[in-house]
Amino acid sequence: MNNIISYQEQATQSFQVGNYIQAANLYEQAITAAPEVVSNYWHLGLSLLLQGQETEAQMTWMLPLAEAEDSTIEIYTQELLQILESEAQRQEKLGELSLAWTICQHIREINPQNINNNLKILLLSIKIGNCEETELQELGIIELLKQHPQTSLNLELLLKVLEQVFDTPNLHLSSPDLLAACLNYIEHPQKIFFIVLSAAVKIGHTFKNPQLAAQILDLYLRLDFNNVEILRHLAIFYQDAKNHEQGIEKAKLCLALSTELADKIFAAHLLLRGLMSAGGYWEEICATSRELEYFQAEFIQAQPLAIDEVRTLRLLTPSFAIPHIKDSPAQFRTIHNQIAQIFQNNIQALAPDQAKRYSQHCINKQKKTLAARKLKIGYVSYALRRHSVGWLARWxxxxxxxxxxEIYAYLVNYRLVDDFLQELYTHKADKAHKLDMDALEIAETIYADDIDILVDLDSITLDITSEVIALKPAPIQVTWLGWDASGIPAVDYFIADPYVLPHSAQNYYPEKIWRLPHTYVAVDGFEVGVPTLRRQDLDIPDDAVVYLSAQRGYKRHPETTRWQMKIIKEVPNSYFLIKGSAQEDSIQEFFHKIAAEEGVDFSRLKFLSADPTESIHRANLAIADVVLDTYPYNGATTTLETLWMGIPIVTRVGEQFAARNSYTMMMNAGITEGIAWSDEEYVEWGVRLGKDENLRQQISWQLRQSRQTARLWNGKQFTREMENAYKQMWEQFQVNQ
Known part of the structure; x- marks a missing residue:
């Protein structure tokens, strides 16, 4: 008896220190001495298993089970399972995840219905990195969860698995089924609120699958159907997934449930976002726009209001829609600039130590006389990828x-998807940071890099970037390219040119407008693919005059559309191609209604689907004889692409930045034909260009020639002008000590 105990004790000691060969030998001796002690078989098999001898381990376990009476088989099985489960837990704590996974797989062979073990296998597979796309189904986890109730279910383990499944790209498609099965076990929605919301945000934005993100959030609403925060994100994801009707419905529900002014502002923005993305809801757009401006004015009047970080971050983005609706920059910016001031005050109050440290750093840097050295220029944006900003900033x-x-790139919300432009920026920068969505962390990274001039490419289009800018981590901060100036007081300069803003604009911009000598943007060109669009495919005669407008629903204004219909009516044998993301039924109804009012036959309107790539889109522009620009929000990248392809364009010049983009681009391409200063002139140019083929050909020839001479197509010269601006900004900063 003493020998048996001695063998077991020595075997246990050897096992604990990982000497599985010696442990197996000792357990074999214990079995020889006392074959009736079945626990030694369990430990011997386990020792063999951990040496990689899986077949021998199974045979060892089967020996006592094969000879056991029916009444003791269940007892033996439970003993074996308990030993295996304990060892799996021990191996996991030791960090031996593969061994833990192997043991759990053998537990599953013995008891495939053990839900907790199957969950553990999936969790370990994900952590090890060998999780197959079908593993969730093969383990039968969802089916087991549906066999309600699973009384022994480890809820904490289930939630860990759910979180990991959400975060694992090749399991994404199964995540809604898993979440639906989990709902039966969740008594309090808050237990999974943050798991579900953070997962949806990552899936919808980072992994660019808004449809799946919406599906996930819709499931959560079964537990908490009036959760406004979930509804906000759900409205966005439905809209991004082109499910416009649902996106609008959820936004309306958000607005109805919102009680705080800040929440009403953002809810009105969500509704505008849905209505304008769909296109065609003009009366509702105008009513919601007035409501938004009323909420903003009330919010300004009610200051100071104590609002949290989340509500603060949502203050600026709602301004995005207004310039699409009307061209009244002085009035618009009076309100927007006040909101931007409140935004900055709140952000700096939320992170006072960081803001104070950055401010002192700027003062110290200004006082310090620096020896001649490279200027550190940082570019911060979520759009350094396949995005309009990404296409234009690369030169x-x-x-x-x-x-x-020395060039630094701060790629906000770096996307784990195949995007060659995103990778271009990471390689072209002297130092590139692939960042998440934590503004304090991003600001600290910029501060640690000791950036001299920080260039914001997002303006108000991403709240996280706005938060970074409001903290002012760099002594000089500049807005360029994205949307319009943000109005945030921490921004020193807004890059413009002689044309894109009228001379009076400085009166309503808090930033100093820095006008480059010729153009605020230039490119060396665009990649052009093979066209996939033919006139015969659209039943358009070869001798017809083809007009085109390629813009998303946001830019479809009824007055501009009315001018376009007047042009089509006046030019015989003309057709109008309408292209851009929008809700198909509503945008067609929108155009058909105005066409009917202006006496234009519906058959002359052709609605085009989006092209698979940007290069094919550019190639397909060649189908057009004339492009009709939008107003009061012009094209930007689309205008550059049109000019690069040598196609005449008609644009209406306004007062605001967004209404003068095409104007400055045409001037810098050397083309004045098609620039209209009134509504009537827009129609006149459209008709003239349609009827005068020689004029069209002349403009096309000029545009082709301009590729060799124009400022618009000289990225290198433009870069020198930007660099001169940076040098002058830095000199002024040092002089103003």
Whole structure:
């Protein structure tokens, strides 16, 4: 008896220190001495298993089970399972995840219905990185969860698995089924609120699958059907997934449930976002726009209001829609600038130590006389990818003089998807940071890099970037390219040119407008693919005059559309191609209604689907004889692409930045034909260009020639002008000590 105990004790000691060979030998001796002690078989098999001898381990376990009476088989099985479960837990704590996974797989062979063990296998598979796309189904977890109730279910383990499934790309498609099965076990919605919301945000934005994100959030609403925060995100994801009707419905529900002014502002923005993305809801757009401006005015009047970080972050983005609706920059910016001031005050109050440290750093840097060195230029944006900003800013990265400038890229919400432009920026920068959505962390990274001039490419289009800018982590901060100036007081300069803003604009911009000598943007060109669009495919005669407007629903204004219908009516044998993301039924109804009012036959309107790639879109522009721009929000990248393809364009010049983009681009391409200063002139140019083929050909020839000479197509020269601006900004900063 003493020998048996001695063997077991020595075997246990050897096992605990990982000497499984010696442990197996000792357990074999214990079995020889006392074959009736079945626990030694369990431990011997386990020792063999951990040496990789899986078949021998199974045979060892089967020996006592094969000889046991029916009444003791269940007892033996439970003993074996308990030992295996304990060892799996021990191996996991030791960090031996593969061994833990192997043991759990053997537990599953013995008891495939053990839900907690199957959950553990999936969790370990994900952590190890060998999780297959079908593993969730093969483990039968969802089916087991549906066999309600699973009384032994480890809820904490289930939630960990759910969180990991959400975060694992090849399991995404199964996550709604898993979540639906989990709902039966959740008594309090808050237990999974943050898991579900953070997962949906990542899936919808980072992994670019808004449809799946919406599906996930819709499931959560079964537990908490009036959760306004979930509804806000759900409205966005439905809209992004082009499910416009649901996106609008959820936004309306948000607005109805909102009680705080800040929440009403954002809910009105969500509703405008849905209505304008769909296109065609003009009366509702105008009513909601008035409501938004009323809420903003009330909010300004009610200051100071104590609002949290989340509500603060939502203050600026709602301004995005207004310039699409009306061209009244002085009035618009009076309200927007006050909101931006409140935004900055709140952000700095939420992170006072960080803001104070950055402010002192700027003062110290200004006082310090620096020896000649490279200027550190940082570009911060979520759009350094396949996005309008990504297509246009790349030439700056290409042509920067690295002898005088050190270039940093701060890629906000770096997307784990295949995006060659995103990768271009990471390689072209001297130092690129692939960042998440934590503004304090982003600001601290910029501060640690000791950036001299920080260039914001997002303006108000991303709240996280606005938060970074409001903290002012760099001594000089500049807005360029994205949307319009943000109005945030921490921004020193807004990059413009002689054309894109009228001379009176400084009266209503808090930022100093820095006008480059010729153009605020230039590119070396665009990649052009093979066209997939033919006139015969659209039943358009070869001798017809084809007009085109390629813009999303946001830019469809009824007055501009009315001008376009007047042009079509006046030009015989003309057709109008309408392209851009929008709700198909509503946008067609929108155009058909105005066409009917202006006496234009519906058959002359052709609605086009989106092209699979940007290069094919550019190639397909060649089907058009004339492009009709939008107003009061012009094209930007679309205008550049049109001019690059040598196609005449008609634009209406307004007062605001968004209403003068095409104007400055045409001037810098050397083309004045098609620039209209009134509504009537827009129609006149449209008709003239349609009827005068020689004029069209002349403009097309000029545009092709301009590729060799125009400022618009000289990215290198433009970069030198931007660099001169940076040098002058830095000199002024040092002089103003």
């Amino acid at each position: 700056l990265f290409d042509h920067h003089n690295r002898d005088e400038f």
